[in-house]
Amino acid sequence: MSAPTPSARVTLAELAAEAGVSLSTISKVLNGRTDVSRTTRAKVEVLLDEHGYQRRGTRTPKSRLLELVFHELESAWALEIIRGVENVASENGLSVVLTESGTRHAPGPEWVEGVIARQPAGVVLVFADLPQDCRRQLESRSIPFAIIDPAGDPAPDVPSVGSANWAGGMMATRHLIDLGHTRIAAITGPADVMCSLARIDGYRTALNAAGLPFDRQLIRYGNFHVDGGRDNALELLRQPNRPTAIFAGSDIQALGVLDAARQLGISVPGDLSIVGYDDLQVARWSSPALTTVHQPLIEMAEEAARMVLMLREGEEPNNLRLDLATSLVVRQSTGPAPDAVRPLAAVG
Amino acid sequence: MSAPTPSARVTLAELAAEAGVSLSTISKVLNGRTDVSRTTRAKVEVLLDEHGYQRRGTRTPKSRLLELVFHELESAWALEIIRGVENVASENGLSVVLTESGTRHAPGPEWVEGVIARQPAGVVLVFADLPQDCRRQLESRSIPFAIIDPAGDPAPDVPSVGSANWAGGMMATRHLIDLGHTRIAAITGPADVMCSLARIDGYRTALNAAGLPFDRQLIRYGNFHVDGGRDNALELLRQPNRPTAIFAGSDIQALGVLDAARQLGISVPGDLSIVGYDDLQVARWSSPALTTVHQPLIEMAEEAARMVLMLREGEEPNNLRLDLATSLVVRQSTGPAPDAVRPLAAVG
Structure with a gap:
């Protein structure tokens, strides 16, 4: 996009002449009036765009x-x-x-x-x-x-x-590492959403800084809803060497992780720590209340x-x-890593 | 309030004369303009009120x-x-x-x-x-x-x-009675809020219809928030002959009841059934998902x-x-009444 220099600014009269319409028609299009035909409006919009027209000095100071x-x-x-x-x-x-x-x-x-x-x-x-x-x-x-x-x-x-999504991912993961967790999974949003990528990069950097391996098997991409958390958590927690902590992409996803743990008889935070993201009201309402990354x-x-x-x-x-800035809010869904992962009972 | 008959309608000119202000001042007050002194405005408002003045035929049809x-x-x-x-x-x-x-x-x-x-x-x-x-x-x-x-x-x-708050209280209670519960507590909103009274009346009527006694000890009034549910539920559930079902005044309160049950090691719905109210999104997100009264x-x-x-x-x-109309939505937080109430372990 090359914006015209101020001296090159076109007048409305010139635009009207170029479009072959009256000055009042140009003015109607600018003011969003509906009594102008769709084709005329489209033509005027194209010219406004081509000339980089920008209304000056006519702001309506009264708009409340x-x-x-x-x-x-x-x-x-x-x-x-x-x-x-x-x-x-x-x-x-x-x-x-x-x-x-x-x-x-x-x-x-x-x-x-x-x-x-x-x-x-x-x-x-x-x-x-x-x-x-x-x-x-x-x-x-x-x-x-x-x-x-x-x-x-x-x-x-x-x-x-x-x-700060990257920092959010970093803080959440560092908190879990500080609690002694070494197998930390991450469930995040769709892979084409930038915030998901930034948070996973923060997660990886925290692992690297602690000398822990980055295991692709522990990363899941899914929707930000409850089922995105539940379905991915059920898969992760049914693995023989299951993670002891899950960093979720949203508080709503974290509620799905909580539900998966309940279905499998895994106690939170005794056997599994969970970190949410966003710090919506529901993070406080949850039982146990969610440790989460506060998004302001x-x-x-x-x-x-x-x-x-x-x-x-x-x-x-x-x-x-x-x-x-994002910040970590520690509540009841995270705790020390368990000494050993107990095998799942045949439930769920 | 005695509204004047249409024939007695005062004109703006008469109002202006009575207030000792110009017609344009009256018009400014009617249109919410701020360039009128506070006292003048108050005086005109009183006259508008006394005469039951109502603008006619001057609606602004353009308002979007x-x-x-x-x-x-x-x-x-x-x-x-x-x-x-x-x-x-x-x-x-x-x-x-x-x-x-x-x-x-x-x-x-x-x-x-x-x-x-x-x-x-x-x-x-x-x-x-x-x-x-x-x-x-x-x-x-x-x-x-x-x-x-x-x-x-x-x-x-x-x-x-x-x-329909009364019907909501009735349906929730009848659902619990149908599941075999006989000791059903109710936690509701503040006693001076009409909806609380209507729902408790519906609850009582359902008990009466089933020949069950209405026990004042099982009714609690509190705020509609999580702590209103949690604190009242902790009291109710620590009673020797504790209820096997709780009808909460809101979904948020019901989350507090869930938390109380978790703290006391009481399983939901195995040992305690919970019904919420409102059917907000959070009722579906909860683990277990809440049976609740849908408020449309x-x-x-x-x-x-x-x-x-x-x-x-x-x-x-x-x-x-x-x-x-309200309606009952049955999810996972309600189930058959337990055969016997197990004594609480010394936790919480």
Whole structure:
């Protein structure tokens, strides 16, 4: 993408002439009005994009809305993220507009049209990345945005907030090593999700630092849900030389590991230690309560919202990409490595 | 409250004269503008209220916002309710504005001012009831509203949606009786919350119908959190003639009961059956998965949102108060009553 130099900025009148439409039509497209034909709108969008048009000096200072858009409200993360954005919004006298739209990768086109018509103060997106056309549509209207990205790998020039996944994997594994465990399995998310790779690298580095071997048989990739934890744990725990500790990719997965242990009659933490990831409320509610890696979801959402409001004021954030620290929270699901692994009784 | 007859409706000019302010000041107060002094605003609000003023024919048909206001976003219910309101909003091309405000009983005054300025299509509130002044402020601006009320006891003339708590208590208890349990304890919410009383009445009726005695010693009132379940369960289970089943007031409380059982070495469901309430995601995630009473929170939120949109169109809902059905979901935490209660080992 080559942005035009400021002196080369095109005027709306020039755009109108090039598109063969009236100035008012251009203005309607910019403001998300629906009384413009779909083809005309598409033509104008292409020209806005080609010329790297960006509205200047016409910000609507009155907008009291901050947009938050998710692809999946039922995610276990959703509530924490909503709370963080809501905190910053209310500090600034703004209201949060919440939308569920699109896929893991991008919001749907109907959302983009809606947000242009609403002209919010800014947009916080919970997506792995933002497609180029969606990004250009926001930029051409001077609507600032930031991505909250606990999992993905957004483009480096997109404002985004994540957390320290590699360090999280390292801390969890070091904690288990410190407790005397030497056969430590890891169940993580899908292999194409960046956070999974980063955490497994942290896990490997902790093993290396302790002089312990990295055994591929002890690594499992699966979904972040309960069954992803349960099914992989059942396989791992039925091995003759089973692990004495499992580092799970999410608290929800860790609940699945707990269930697998219960089904097999393996006591936690006596015979098996479990570390979760995220530190959702459910980690405290679990029995035993989960030792887990705290992912600061509320703070991540707060930072993303602050970033948007800075951009709104015309200030550049010092860093476009921010990773907040993770930390280990030790509760009841981890304990000293057992002296010997008892053979499984014929159950489950 | 005596509403004036339609013929007695006051005009804005009359109100202005009575308040000794200009017509434009009256209009500013009605539209939530902030450039009016606090005293003037208060004076005008009192007059609007006294005259039962209600804006007519000036609805802003363009409003694409539906407001949702909570006193506590961290409630385990919050996400389900957001999802329900979001479903109906997106079906109708509306966006949801989310606010956390006030106490369990009413939203804060800053929210009321904000909502008047935003002029949304309508408001869904998650509160036990709506104070008269807040209600009047919404009515005088013709902003329709409905309450989602899983716990409280709103005034009968306030549009609200709840669920069948009495039937929920009855079904849970009957399920345990059908499994052969005769000593069934109940842990429920605070005694001043209507849903707690309704569920305990349902519990008692199920016992009566089966010819079982109602034993006050087996009823506990506590908070809806994990510790409310754990602490009460520890007391109940340490009794010499301990119950073989516990009906909890929420899934979260039920997790506390599970933890108490684990601490005391009592197996679930072998020696103790547990029934939760709400059917949140965590009920499925728990190990063993919880038998629970399904409270249709998503559908309740959808109904409240639909009620608001009907009122918006000038239609009267058939019923101002709607209780949706609860249902029993049987999972792994309940089983046949044990033949005999084994004495507790000296643990915990």
